[in-house]
Amino acid sequence: xxxxxPTLVLPSDLREAILERARTGDPREVCGVLGGSxxxxxxxxxxxxxxxxxxxxPRTRYRIDPEEQLAIFERLEDRGEEIVGFxxxxxxxxxxxxxxxxxxxxxxxxxxxxxxxxxxxxxSWRWRSGDSGTEDSSDRESTGSRTAGKFERETLVLE
Numbered sequence: 001x002x003x004x005x006p007t008l009v010l011p012s013d014l015r016e017a018i019l020e021r022a023r024t025g026d027p028r029e030v031c032g033v034l035g036g037s038x039x040x041x042x043x044x045x046x047x048x049x050x051x052x053x054x055x056x057x058p059r060t061r062y063r064i065d066p067e068e069q070l071a072i073f074e075r076l077e078d079r080g081e082e083i084v085g086f087x088x089x090x091x092x093x094x095x096x097x098x099x100x101x102x103x104x105x106x107x108x109x110x111x112x113x114x115x116x117x118x119x120x121x122x123x124s125w126r127w128r129s130g131d132s133g134t135e136d137s138s139d140r141e142s143t144g145s146r147t148a149g150k151f152e153r154e155t156l157v158l159e
Contacts, residue, residue, distance in 0.1 A: 006126045006154040008085070008111045009044040015122065015158060018048055022089035022115040029053055030115075031062040031088040033072045035081035040109040040126075043084045049075065053088075061100060062088040085111030095123030097151045111154060125151040 021030050031053050036046035049072045055061035064072075064086075076083060085107070090098070095116035097105075105112065108129040115122050129149040 004041075006040070006111075006152065007042040007157055008113070008124045008154050009042075009157045009159060010113070010124075011045065011159045014045055014048050018087055018113070018115060019120070019122070021050060022091070022117055025053075025089060026091045026117055028058040029055070029060070029062040029089050029091060031064055031086065033064070033069070033076070033086055034084040034111060034113065035076040035079065036084045038082035038084050038110070043111055045084050046081060047076075047079070048087065059091070063104075083107070083110060085113060087113035087115065089115040089117060091117045095121045097125055102149075102151060105149065105151070108149070112151065113156075122156060124154045124156040126154050128152050 018032070021032070030050070032048055032050040034045045034048055037044045051064040051068050051072060053062045054065045055063040073083060088101075093116060095114045097112060097114065101112065101114075105127040107127060110127055112125045112127060113122060114125070127149055128151070
């Protein structure tokens with residue numbers, strides 16, 4: 001880690017496609033996979049792969065079916081892309097990870113892009129695994145479990 005905030009570069013056309021998908025999916029959370037060039041501190045999105053939300057409570061949770069996720073990963077590999085991260089929407093919540101998001105995060109150093117519809121906003125976060133020391137539960141820049149890891153705010157660069 002360089003000590004500076006990690007970065008995710010997102011082309012504006014992909015941003016608009018993700019926003020539109022979140023709008024049309026409302027009131028359910030939408031989700032998908034981001035493909036492109038991965039680096040633990042600076043990644044570039046080249047594609048987005050929508051996935052069905054198979055969560056038991058899709059208005060407040062998201063879950064990508066494991067078989068569909070594997071098929072998306074194979075498509076990424078066939079295109080010479082890496083897994084940059086994941087996206088989902090919070091139709092009625094802020095564009096930052098919830099406790100549920102932190103409990104479900106499993107991909108170290110990957111980006112988790114979150115779209116809020118009310119108000120319309122996008123936030124991006126990196127999942128950092130492992131014990132990172134003390135955390136202030138009121139800290140709005142990182143959310144997560146002390147034992148599993150935490151989310152670290154990242155800079156979202158739109159192209």
